[in-house]
Amino acid sequence: MGPDATPELDTFRARVRAFVARHSPGPKPHAGVRAPAPALLPALRAWTAKLYDAGLLGIDWPPEYGGRPDAHPLEASIVAEEIARARTWAPIGAASLASAAVIGHGTPDQRTRFLPRIRSCADIWCQLFSEPEAGSDLAALRTRAVRDGEVFVVTGQKVWTTNGQHADMGYLLARTDPDAPRHRGVTAFALDMRSPGVDVRPLREITGTTDFNEVFLDGVRVPAANVIGEVNGGWRVAMSSLGHERSGVAARGAELLAVLDDLVALAAETGALDDSATRQTLGELAARVQVNAALTGVARSRLLHGTEQPADALLGKIFFSELNHDLADFGLRLQGTDGLLVEGDPGAVADGWWQDAHLYARAYTIAGGANEVLRTQIAERGLGLPREAR
Incomplete structure (x- = not known):
């Protein structure tokens, strides 16, 4: 049983899922954190404002700015998961980072100026x-x-x-x-x-x-x-914000379950599922998807009990980003020579979605800190190993 498997959170998840199905602006055409076409901006601003108005964003904000002090600490991650599971648009931009900085370190005047405009998405x-x-x-x-x-x-x-x-x-x-x-x-x-x-x-x-x-x-x-x-105190402000970004990247693990289902369907469609090596690779990827979910569960449990570890968000970000790449890479290889076709090409599988996902996947290994650098941080801060000589 996971830390979010309670009747109250199950009810909340069902409410979020229904809200997303009813109000979302539709599916994203591409994988990853992508910039929308300008014509879509009004719909995305309205969608973001609806999420705040429904109490599904800004849950942990001060109550005078729309937060809910009685909210469960896992509600925000459930909202992120359900948006990802629906494969629709999350609120675009860095508002979650900026709001965390303003709430944690800003002046009362800054909170009054910036937070309401974030809530209404008047400001991206x-x-x-x-x-x-x-x-x-x-x-x-x-x-x-x-x-x-x-x-x-x-x-x-x-x-x-x-x-x-x-x-x-x-x-x-x-x-x-x-x-x-x-x-x-x-x-x-x-x-x-x-x-x-x-x-x-x-x-x-x-x-x-x-x-x-x-x-x-x-x-x-x-x-x-x-x-x-x-x-001259901006480093502390920035580090608290980057914790939000790295956690957010790792939280997109909800997308991996849907991508894995698509991958199995693609293997069946191409006939590759009859090959034992293909089935073995799919089994390995499925196991890693479950490990990713377990890492998320551990991080959530520690959050609930106030026992977070310095390496939790870093490990989750690294594992997710590399698994995400390997899923897209295998989806491309399953297509054989059709993997050369891209979005807009006649006959491209899923209109080139796998090709685009594969090309974009490397960005996740860099966003929020390159994985190579984060491994050093895990060694030094998480495991207490001697710092690298500089």
């Missing part, structure tokens, strides 16, 4: 952390913010900004003290993406879509009132 947020030479090594970021009276003047470049082309607000990290140790001279800001000097340039990826962006910041003036937390 993006995450402005990664830079061309500061991705997994986030502490190496070089974007500068220099104080000028009641504003900070920000200059630099960000990259891999998901949904940056749609964002109204940005959750920005910039270096405010270049002489301080790397982790102590960084500050977090709320940035109006319409500010003069902000230049968003979409990147065309190997999938053929533009989900990520470069963002150039040229003398952008950010009010000091938009500093989240303390000046």
Whole structure:
């Protein structure tokens, strides 16, 4: 029995499933965290607002901003699972990260300004952390913010900004003290993406879509009132937010069950299911899907009992991202030469869904920290092994 197998949570899950079936904007055409076509934005904003109005998002927010203090701590993850299981759109952007930063470290004025607009989806947020030479090594970021009276003047470049082309607000990290140790001279800001000097340039990826962006910041003036937390205290704000991102990536394990079903159906359709090696590979993948569910269950149980471990979210993120890749890779191989066909090609299996999923899957192994870097963090923080010599 899992930690969410209670009558109350079963009832809640059924309510969420019915709500998603009734109100969702329809299925996503592609796997992964993808930027929608501009024409879909009004529907996604309305969908996000409905989720908040129904008490299905922002569950753990302060009650004065719409949270429910009596809510079960697993309700938020159940909502994420049911959205993933329906293979529909989750709320786009970095609002969950930004709201966690504002609630955990922001001022009362910032909460009043930003949280209601997140709830109504009047503002879509993006995450402005990664830079061309500061991705997994986030502490190496070089974007500068220099104080000028009641504003900070920000200059630099960000990259891999998901949904940056749609964002109204940005959750920005910039270096405010270049002489301080790397982790102590960084500050977090709320940035109006319409500010003069902000230049968003979409990147065309190997999938053929533009989900990520470069963002150039040229003398952008950010009010000091938009500093989240303390000046030079942005590292602590960022780390609490990244915990939300890594957990969110791992929580998409609900999608894996549906993908596994599709994979078995594809093997049967192509006749590969008659091959013992194919059945053995499917069995191995099915076992790993169950292990992924078990890892999620362990993390949930520890959350309920207040015994979370530093490596829980990291392990879940690594295991999910690599399993997700292997499922898509096998789906591609089952198609033989038809695996060369992509979306829009006549005769492409599932209109090229497997090909797109395979190409996108590598992004999950990098998002929220490259898996290689996270393995080092698990060793050092989770297992207490000696730190790597630097």
